[in-house]
Amino acid sequence: MSRISTLALTILALTVASSLSAQQSFTVGTATAAPGQKATGYLEVPAGVDAATSIPVVVVNGAKPGKVLALVSGAHGTEYVSIIAIEKLIPALDPAQVTGTVILVPLINIQSFEQKVPHVNPVDNKSMNRFYPGKADGTQTERASFLITKEIVDRCDYLIDYHGGDLDESLRPYAYWGPTGREAQDRISKEMVLAFGLDHIIIWSERPTDPAATRYLDNTASVRGKPSIVVEAGHAGTVETDDVNLLVNGTLSTMRALKMLPGDPHPIENPVWIEKLSDVLADGPGIWYPLVKRGTYVSAGMKLGTITDFFGKVITEPRAPVSGVVLHVNAVPSLKKADNIADLGVIASHAP
Numbered sequence: 001m002s003r004i005s006t007l008a009l010t011i012l013a014l015t016v017a018s019s020l021s022a023q024q025s026f027t028v029g030t031a032t033a034a035p036g037q038k039a040t041g042y043l044e045v046p047a048g049v050d051a052a053t054s055i056p057v058v059v060v061n062g063a064k065p066g067k068v069l070a071l072v073s074g075a076h077g078t079e080y081v082s083i084i085a086i087e088k089l090i091p092a093l094d095p096a097q098v099t100g101t102v103i104l105v106p107l108i109n110i111q112s113f114e115q116k117v118p119h120v121n122p123v124d125n126k127s128m129n130r131f132y133p134g135k136a137d138g139t140q141t142e143r144a145s146f147l148i149t150k151e152i153v154d155r156c157d158y159l160i161d162y163h164g165g166d167l168d169e170s171l172r173p174y175a176y177w178g179p180t181g182r183e184a185q186d187r188i189s190k191e192m193v194l195a196f197g198l199d200h201i202i203i204w205s206e207r208p209t210d211p212a213a214t215r216y217l218d219n220t221a222s223v224r225g226k227p228s229i230v231v232e233a234g235h236a237g238t239v240e241t242d243d244v245n246l247l248v249n250g251t252l253s254t255m256r257a258l259k260m261l262p263g264d265p266h267p268i269e270n271p272v273w274i275e276k277l278s279d280v281l282a283d284g285p286g287i288w289y290p291l292v293k294r295g296t297y298v299s300a301g302m303k304l305g306t307i308t309d310f311f312g313k314v315i316t317e318p319r320a321p322v323s324g325v326v327l328h329v330n331a332v333p334s335l336k337k338a339d340n341i342a343d344l345g346v347i348a349s350h351a352p
C-alpha cells in the first residue's frame with residue numbers, strides 16, 4: 001500500500017470517526033451527553049402570558065448507538081410514585097450498559113409538586129396531560145406541552161408516560177395500551193406493555209387522531225408513529241416501595257424487550273385486559289363513605305358507598321353501572337359536584 005493511499009485512508013477514518021461521534025452526542029434542552037455519558041439540564045419554557053418554568057431533564061447516552069426512549073413523569077405533580085420511580089432510574093441507568101439513548105423527565109409539573117395541588121398546574125389551572133401538542137403562545141401548560149412535543153416526542157422512537165393515583169385517588173396499578181391500527185407499531189407497543197409487567201391493561205381505543213389535537217402525551221407520540229404506553233401505580237400521596245418497584249422494574253424489563261439493556265424481559269402472562277372504562281361521578285357535594293377498595297371486583301348494581309350531607313343524612317348511594325374492577329376510588333371524604341367517585345374497568349371478553 002502506498003503512503004498516499006494510507007494517508008487517504010487515515011483521513012477518511014478520522015472523518016468518519018468524528019462525524020459519528022458528532023452524531024452520537026445528544027442534546028435535550030440544556031442537557032448534552034456524549035456517547036457513554038449522562039447529562040442533566042432543563043427544558044426552559046419561556047415566559048409568555050404567564051411565568052416561565054424550567055423542567056428538569058436527564059439524557060443517558062448509551063455507549064452503543066441505537067433507538068431513543070423517552071420516560072416522562074410528573075404531569076400531575078402529586079402522583080408521587082411515578083415521580084420517585086424516575087428519580088430511582090436516573091442513577092440506575094448506566095450509560096455503559098445502555099444501547100441507544102434514554103431521555104428522562106421526572107417532573108413536568110413543578111408547581112403542582114411544590115404547592116401540593118393535585119390534577120392541574122396551579123399557574124393556569126390546566127391538566128398537564130390534556131393540552132398536547134401544545135401552543136408556543138398559550139398559557140404555561142400549553143407552552144410546556146409545545147416544548148415537550150418538539151424536544152422529546154419528535155426526537156424519540158418510543159415513549160412511556162408515568163402516572164398514578166393522585167392525592168385523592170386510591171388506585172390499583174394498571175397500564176394503558178392504545179392500538180392505532182398500524183400493525184407494526186401496535187406490535188411493538190403491545191410488546192412494551194406486556195414487558196412492563198403490570199397485570200391489568202386497559203385497551204384505550206377511540207382516541208384523537210388529529211396530530212394538532214392529540215390531548216394526551218402518549219397519544220401525541222403514538223399519532224406521530226412512535227410506539228407508546230401509559231403506566232400507573234401509587235395512590236393517595238403514598239410512596240410504597242412495592243409500587244415504586246413496579247414502575248422501576250417494569251421500565252428495565254421494557255428496555256430489555258427493546259434491546260436497549262442486556263438480559264431478558266419478564267413479560268406478564270395472561271394479563272387482565274380491560275375493554276371499557278366507566279366513570280362514576282358525584283351528582284352533588286357531600287361526604288363520601290366508600291364500601292369498596294381499589295382492586296375490588298364488583299357486579300353491576302353493587303353499592304359502591306354512601307354520600308351524606310354535613311348532618312349525616314344519607315343523600316345517595318352510588319352503585320356500579322357495570323360489572324368490573326375498581327381501578328380507582330375516591331380516597332378522601334371530600335366530594336363536590338362532578339368529582340370522580342370511582343373508575344371501573346370492564347374486563348374484555350378476549351385478549352387482543
Ligand SMILES: [Zn+2]
Binds near residue numbers: 163
Ligand atoms: Zn396523572
